Amino acid sequence: MLTSKMIKEAALAAGADSCGIAPISRMKGAPDVMNPALLFPECKSMIGMVFRIPRGVQRGIEEGTQFYQYPSMAYGGINEILAPSVLYKVGKLIEDEGYEAFTYRNTGARGAVSDMDGSEGATLSPEEQIEVNENAKTSTAHHRSVQFTRATREGNVPPDLQFQFRLAAVACGLGEIGYSKMLLTPEFGPLQRVAFIFTDAELEYDEMYSGEPLCRKCYACVRECPGGCIPHPSTDKVIRVDIDGKICEWGDIDMWRCYAFYTHAGRYYNPFVPKEVFDKNENGALTLLETPGMVGTEDDIMKVYTALQKYFPSWVGYNMAKCGGCIRACVSMLEKKGGCMEKRFKEPLRTGKPWKMDR
Ligand code: SF4
Numbered sequence: 001m002l003t004s005k006m007i008k009e010a011a012l013a014a015g016a017d018s019c020g021i022a023p024i025s026r027m028k029g030a031p032d033v034m035n036p037a038l039l040f041p042e043c044k045s046m047i048g049m050v051f052r053i054p055r056g057v058q059r060g061i062e063e064g065t066q067f068y069q070y071p072s073m074a075y076g077g078i079n080e081i082l083a084p085s086v087l088y089k090v091g092k093l094i095e096d097e098g099y100e101a102f103t104y105r106n107t108g109a110r111g112a113v114s115d116m117d118g119s120e121g122a123t124l125s126p127e128e129q130i131e132v133n134e135n136a137k138t139s140t141a142h143h144r145s146v147q148f149t150r151a152t153r154e155g156n157v158p159p160d161l162q163f164q165f166r167l168a169a170v171a172c173g174l175g176e177i178g179y180s181k182m183l184l185t186p187e188f189g190p191l192q193r194v195a196f197i198f199t200d201a202e203l204e205y206d207e208m209y210s211g212e213p214l215c216r217k218c219y220a221c222v223r224e225c226p227g228g229c230i231p232h233p234s235t236d237k238v239i240r241v242d243i244d245g246k247i248c249e250w251g252d253i254d255m256w257r258c259y260a261f262y263t264h265a266g267r268y269y270n271p272f273v274p275k276e277v278f279d280k281n282e283n284g285a286l287t288l289l290e291t292p293g294m295v296g297t298e299d300d301i302m303k304v305y306t307a308l309q310k311y312f313p314s315w316v317g318y319n320m321a322k323c324g325g326c327i328r329a330c331v332s333m334l335e336k337k338g339g340c341m342e343k344r345f346k347e348p349l350r351t352g353k354p355w356k357m358d359r
């Protein structure tokens with residue numbers, strides 16, 4: 001008989017770092033287009049798996065010496081290689097017991113609503129972007145939803161159904177949402193990615209996390225965001241969500257502004273772009289990066305990307321991170337001030353002041 005214990009042991013043996021299992025009913029508060037219970041009618045259980053991000057993968061950005069490892073290893077490596085292989089192996093175990101394993105690896109930008117701002121059908125699909133790039137030879141918007149999707153039959157939601165991974169991880173008992181909107185786990189703080197399997201098997205379920213709060217509410221993430229993208233709680237821009245009785249809250253991040261700073265970092269944190277490019281700000285393309293507090297839009301991101309993409313050409317299928325400031329600030333704080341990462345490493349992530357270019 002298939003048990004939760006068997007699934008968890010298989011997940012850990014295959015390379016996951018932790019695994020939690022929830023009844024799919026815990027996602028009942030999600031809007032239909034983001035509710036994984038609607039993936040298939042017999043869905044009963046949701047299996048969440050955590051894949052740690054080695055702290056050393058961010059060392060290069062922390063020191064300002066190497067920027068490629070974090071996006072290629074922590075995004076490309078985990079999302080494209082490690083997690084799918086674990087999903088595949090655990091899925092085989094489930095299916096060998098006669099139940100279905102609907103594997104769901106990390107993917108973005110292909111839901112019926114934008115995973116950036118929740119808007120419906122306002123942007124092109126990734127495939128259309130490739131088409132436009134190849135045939136029109138232009139650089140286009142960074143597409144965050146499928147524009148022309150329609151329900152395939154009555155009662156279905158339009159494909160592709162995407163859901164909020166971090167909230168699903170909370171539902172599986174794997175951790176809590178930090179003020180920075182990152183998933184924090186007791187084992188790895190903010191350093192992980194997650195993936196899921198949905199199944200018709202009924203299993204023994206984990207409680208949601210109820211230990212010491214994992215977020216210290218220190219707001220180091222707010223202070224250390226180079227773009228000022230995470231609002232301080234005093235602004236009252238705080239999102240609250242109820243996951244089957246567990247309240248999750250986080251700062252209402254300006255996601256488009258974060259998109260720009262996460263990938264291009266701005267004048268003081270992007271060593272690949274000459275200072276003169278920021279000084280010149282040709283056609284106002286970098287105004288978003290140069291203007292504190294300016295609310296970002298998709299158009300602004302297009303301008304930033306068009307102007308700066310040539311300065312760091314090595315794509316890994318994912319945006320090239322120049323930031324991760326909120327994650328590193330959080331790790332540093334949780335190590336130094338007490339929290340789930342205390343005493344995990346012999347040496348702290350950070351011993352001095354973080355770098356900032358003088359220009
Ligand atoms: S990834 Fe960077 S830009 Fe985005 S919220 Fe975190 S610190 Fe700010």
Ligand code: SF4
Nearest residue numbers: 178216218219221330
């Ligand atoms: S930096 Fe502090 S406030 Fe921000 S998520 Fe981490 S613990 Fe919470």
